[in-house]
Amino acid sequence: MLPQPAANADILARRDDIVAGLRALLPDDAVIAEPLRLKPYETDGLAAYRQVPLAVVLPSTTEEVAAIMAFCHAEGVRVVPRGAGTSLSGGALPMADSVVVGLMRMNRILDIDYADRCAVVQAGVTNIGITQAVAEQGFFYAPDPSSQLACMIGGNVNMNSGGAHCLRYGVTANNLLGLKVVTVEGEILDIGGAHLDAAGYDWLGLLTGSEGQLAVVTEVTVRILRGPEGARAMLAAFRSNEVAGACVDSIIASGIIPVALEFMDRPAIHACEAFAKAGYPLDAEAMLIIEVEGSVAEQDFLLDQIKAICARHDPISLKVSQSAEESAAIWKGRKGAFGAVGRISPDYMCMDGTIPTSQLPHVLRRIGEMSASYGLQVANIFHAGDGNLHPLIMFDANDPASFAKAEKFGAEILTLCVEVGGCLTGEHGVGVEKRDLMHVQFSEVELDQQRRVKSAFDPGWLLNANKVFPLKGLAAE
Amino acid sequence: MSDALAPSDEAGIVEAIRAAHDAGEPLAVAGRGSKAGLLRPVQAARGLSAANLTGITLYSPSELIISARAGTTLAELEAAVAAKGQHIIAEPPDFTGLFDRVQPQTIGGMVAANLSGPRRVAWGAMRDHVMGIRAVNGAGEVIRSGGRVLKNVTGLDLCKLFAGSYGTLGVLTEVTLKVLPAAAQRATLVLRGLDPTRAVAALAAALGSPYAVSGAAYLPAALAGFVPGVGAGPVALARLEDFAPSVAYRSERLRADLAPFGAAMVLNDIASRTAWAAIRDCAPFAGMQGAIWRVSVRPSRGPGVAAALERGFGAAWFLDWGGGLVWAAGPATAEAHAVVVAAAGDAGGTFTLFRAPETLRAVVDVVPPEPAPLARISRRVKDAFDPRGILNPGRIVR
Numbered sequence: 076m077l078p079q080p081a082a083n084a085d086i087l088a089r090r091d092d093i094v095a096g097l098r099a100l101l102p103d104d105a106v107i108a109e110p111l112r113l114k115p116y117e118t119d120g121l122a123a124y125r126q127v128p129l130a131v132v133l134p135s136t137t138e139e140v141a142a143i144m145a146f147c148h149a150e151g152v153r154v155v156p157r158g159a160g161t162s163l164s165g166g167a168l169p170m171a172d173s174v175v176v177g178l179m180r181m182n183r184i185l186d187i188d189y190a191d192r193c194a195v196v197q198a199g200v201t202n203i204g205i206t207q208a209v210a211e212q213g214f215f216y217a218p219d220p221s222s223q224l225a226c227m228i229g230g231n232v233n234m235n236s237g238g239a240h241c242l243r244y245g246v247t248a249n250n251l252l253g254l255k256v257v258t259v260e261g262e263i264l265d266i267g268g269a270h271l272d273a274a275g276y277d278w279l280g281l282l283t284g285s286e287g288q289l290a291v292v293t294e295v296t297v298r299i300l301r302g303p304e305g306a307r308a309m310l311a312a313f314r315s316n317e318v319a320g321a322c323v324d325s326i327i328a329s330g331i332i333p334v335a336l337e338f339m340d341r342p343a344i345h346a347c348e349a350f351a352k353a354g355y356p357l358d359a360e361a362m363l364i365i366e367v368e369g370s371v372a373e374q375d376f377l378l379d380q381i382k383a384i385c386a387r388h389d390p391i392s393l394k395v396s397q398s399a400e401e402s403a404a405i406w407k408g409r410k411g412a413f414g415a416v417g418r419i420s421p422d423y424m425c426m427d428g429t430i431p432t433s434q435l436p437h438v439l440r441r442i443g444e445m446s447a448s449y450g451l452q453v454a455n456i457f458h459a460g461d462g463n464l465h466p467l468i469m470f471d472a473n474d475p476a477s478f479a480k481a482e483k484f485g486a487e488i489l490t491l492c493v494e495v496g497g498c499l500t501g502e503h504g505v506g507v508e509k510r511d512l513m514h515v516q517f518s519e520v521e522l523d524q525q526r527r528v529k530s531a532f533d534p535g536w537l538l539n540a541n542k543v544f545p546l547k548g549l550a551a552e
Numbered sequence: 553m554s555d556a557l558a559p560s561d562e563a564g565i566v567e568a569i570r571a572a573h574d575a576g577e578p579l580a581v582a583g584r585g586s587k588a589g590l591l592r593p594v595q596a597a598r599g600l601s602a603a604n605l606t607g608i609t610l611y612s613p614s615e616l617i618i619s620a621r622a623g624t625t626l627a628e629l630e631a632a633v634a635a636k637g638q639h640i641i642a643e644p645p646d647f648t649g650l651f652d653r654v655q656p657q658t659i660g661g662m663v664a665a666n667l668s669g670p671r672r673v674a675w676g677a678m679r680d681h682v683m684g685i686r687a688v689n690g691a692g693e694v695i696r697s698g699g700r701v702l703k704n705v706t707g708l709d710l711c712k713l714f715a716g717s718y719g720t721l722g723v724l725t726e727v728t729l730k731v732l733p734a735a736a737q738r739a740t741l742v743l744r745g746l747d748p749t750r751a752v753a754a755l756a757a758a759l760g761s762p763y764a765v766s767g768a769a770y771l772p773a774a775l776a777g778f779v780p781g782v783g784a785g786p787v788a789l790a791r792l793e794d795f796a797p798s799v800a801y802r803s804e805r806l807r808a809d810l811a812p813f814g815a816a817m818v819l820n821d822i823a824s825r826t827a828w829a830a831i832r833d834c835a836p837f838a839g840m841q842g843a844i845w846r847v848s849v850r851p852s853r854g855p856g857v858a859a860a861l862e863r864g865f866g867a868a869w870f871l872d873w874g875g876g877l878v879w880a881a882g883p884a885t886a887e888a889h890a891v892v893v894a895a896a897g898d899a900g901g902t903f904t905l906f907r908a909p910e911t912l913r914a915v916v917d918v919v920p921p922e923p924a925p926l927a928r929i930s931r932r933v934k935d936a937f938d939p940r941g942i943l944n945p946g947r948i949v950r
């Protein structure tokens with residue numbers, strides 16, 4: 076378990092006054108301070124870490140957020156912004172002396188403009204909610220994290236979340252036009268707008284993926300895109316991870332960029348098939364889900380070429396989906412992968428490193444060796460086109476020794492990712508989980524540079540202060 | 553700036569910046585200086601150039617990644633990726649024609665200026681494809697951000713902050729870009745005779761179609777000659793880039809979809825390349841005297857901005873990015889500039905005084921000033937990289 080910074084005793088002692096101060100700013104039902112009602116906010120998608128906050132506030136407007144921030148700033152109280160709390164890196168984990176600012180009540184879609192292809196939504200709108208709002212006109216919001224039913228756009232912005240289709244459509248950062256944010260001092264800023272490429276420094280780019288370290292996002296202007304005429308998936312099954320990896324290289328080298336290119340190893344195939352009954356090949360060592368878009372004829376054109384490339388890699392089977400239902404079943408298995416692994420193991424930890432795709436066979440071999448030496452099973456899911464690897468480490472949270480081993484195993488995998496030229500996190504963020512691994516990727520000079528940028532926005536380190544940066548100056552408990 | 557330092561490696565850049573830092577002496581940072589005419593002039597005793605840091609350091613086509621030292625010319629990079637059938641996604645423009653410079657552009661300069669071509673409207677800006685940087689900050693420290701993989705959210709994204717920072721935060725020494733396969737073929741649908749508002753509505757229909765339109769521009773009658781073979785009168789252009797059968801199919805479908813706006817003619821691959829290169833490089837203004845502005849607004853507001861500039865000072869103009877990018881040329885006067893500032897503000901957008909004599913760009917805001925709370929943060933961020941304010945002081949803001 077990573078140590079957390081010690082709570083500020085002075086703040087804890089002033090708890091009642093702070094809560095009263097917040098109540099003076101907000102409607103009654105927007106301030107939570109009763110222990111039982113604080114409980115649901117004690118953790119996020121990284122459930123091993125838990126900490127009940129000082130209080131939770133649920134603002135409904137940007138002005139309320141500004142009032143909260145100004146108050147907390149004046150009182151020297153730490154703030155942890157929170158969306159749906161699905162972070163897998165502990166990004167939304169509270170601190171004992173912090174106020175959690177939950178954005179879930181800010182769930183309105185403010186404007187949809189099809190001619191200018193953008194929408195303005197509040198931070199608490201769910202990812203899928205945006206697509207649902209524009210679907211009737213055939214549009215969609217492109218980044219599609221597997222958690223899209225629950226996670227919120229404010230969280231997506233702060234994690235720069237990706238999805239299975241980001242090989243073609245980019246991650247969150249590539250699909251944003253503007254933000255409304257509240258600074259730590261409680262000032263409201265408009266960044267960007269409905270236009271492209273604001274002149275001056277790219278604040279929009281810096282704020283995206285900043286994990287709640289720089290400001291609180293209250294509104295987001297997203298690009299919306301017209302959907303393709305159609306899409307079709309195929310499954311390709313191979314005898315080894317090496318061969319499947321080589322096939323991915325051949326597809327991309329041929330000049331075809333499928334809209335999605337997902338890789339699963341044997342344990343992942345078995346877990347997902349048991350869950351989704353999608354017809355995944357149980358005799359394969361590795362499987363690819365490959366999706367293309369366009370008219371039926373265009374899909375055929377691309378799939379024929381992809382099939383020919385796959386055929387050169389001695390596949391066990393190639394199966395092109397014959398219907399929308401079959402495609403949906405194929406994706407149900409992939410998008411439900413985490414839940415599927417959750418059914419075969421009491422607990423799992425989802426890693427999120429990125430590697431140069433050419434390193435896949437080597438990295439999977441090493442992970443296999445680590446799995447044997449730690450005595451913990453692992454299933455690997457991989458956004459193969461862009462090198463983002465999700466090893467799911469299975470363990471038993473009721474057994475502290477098992478948890479400790481899983482954490483160590485995970486750290487060893489991520490260190491390997493950096494060693495082969497990749498990075499600690501491709502889309503889940505550093506959060507608490509990878510905070511102390513940042514040294515593996517960055518020099519102290521580089522970390523200090525990033526810390527100074529944080530300080531420029533948040534001189535007193537009140538925003539989400541226990542995350543991202545290895546603790547320094549903050550005394551560990 | 554005859555007294556320009558041009559070290560041959562990163563260590564040399566570090567040394568030069570440390571010395572300047574210790575002495576508190578400003579440096580004018582550049583690649584080969586092809587963009588010295590952009591934004592504000594820098595008052596500095598010395599120049600520091602990354603032009604001699606050259607060479608592609610990594611190219612892995614199947615991983616869609618290329619890295620090069622900052623002084624590598626864009627031409628070298630483009631040739632390398634073209635040899636593998638790939639391209640630089642944001643379609644970087646070549647503005648040397650606007651600035652009477654013979655110096656080729658460097659990749660460091662391209663990233664530091666975050667300049668993107670017509671494909672930006674569909675595929676993102678230069679900054680969207682910067683996967684990694686190495687840079688030397690104003691204290692002479694080497695910092696890296698990002699890396700050489702396509703998905704990376706580890707730590708704050710300084711790649712994006714550096715893209716468009718015009719050498720004010722650090723000197724880029726190496727950049728890593730995402731690349732993609734270049735389309736096998738392109739075609740352009742041309743609608744003739746539409747007024748600007750109707751044309752932008754047609755472009756919105758094209759960009760809002762399922763056919764992945766990758767360029768959408770409008771040239772008024774006076775500039776239509778830059779598009780081969782379309783005759784007189786204004787033209788609205790929508791580009792398709794894809795595999796040959798897709799381009800054929802999509803051209804037909806899009807033509808049908810756009811029928812309410814008139815009967816589109818279709819430009820073939822070669823004519824398309826010519827037309828879009830001219831739009832990308834702002835060729836219509838290459839021979840013109842005076843100032844040039846870029847105004848970025850929501851696309852539907854483009855025609856209104858263009859009309860305001862035409863009324864205000866007889867601007868020559870054309871539209872890219874579906875109407876969202878207004879290129880305008882006119883007299884290099886404070887009065888004309890004020891018209892641009894007002895029109896961009898009214899439309900809720902942003903402007904850049906892109907080219908002007910020093911006498912003008914030294915005395916006006918070349919980009920919109922930031923509101924006070926943001927300007928405060930902005931100054932602190934600048935300090936965080938460049939504590940003594942020696943890197944390109946005054947380049948972006950007065």
Ligand SMILES: Cc1cc2nc3c(=O)[nH]c(=O)nc-3n(C[C@H](O)[C@H](O)[C@H](O)COP(=O)(O)OP(=O)(O)OC[C@H]3O[C@@H](n4cnc5c(N)ncnc54)[C@H](O)[C@@H]3O)c2cc1C
Nearest residue numbers: 158159160161162166220221227229230233236237287292
């Ligand atoms: C089953 C499952 C599948 C997942 N699949 C994917 C996937 O495919 N791709 C992917 O990228 N991620 C995935 N995730 C991770 C997670 O869903 C994303 O990180 C998501 O963007 C988090 O959104 P959220 O609303 O839950 O944010 P939270 O978890 O509440 O917060 C995330 C971070 O953002 C900050 N934050 C939240 N809202 C704001 C705001 N308005 N202003 C400032 N800071 C804010 C928080 O402080 C925290 O640091 C998955 C998670 C689960 C549980």
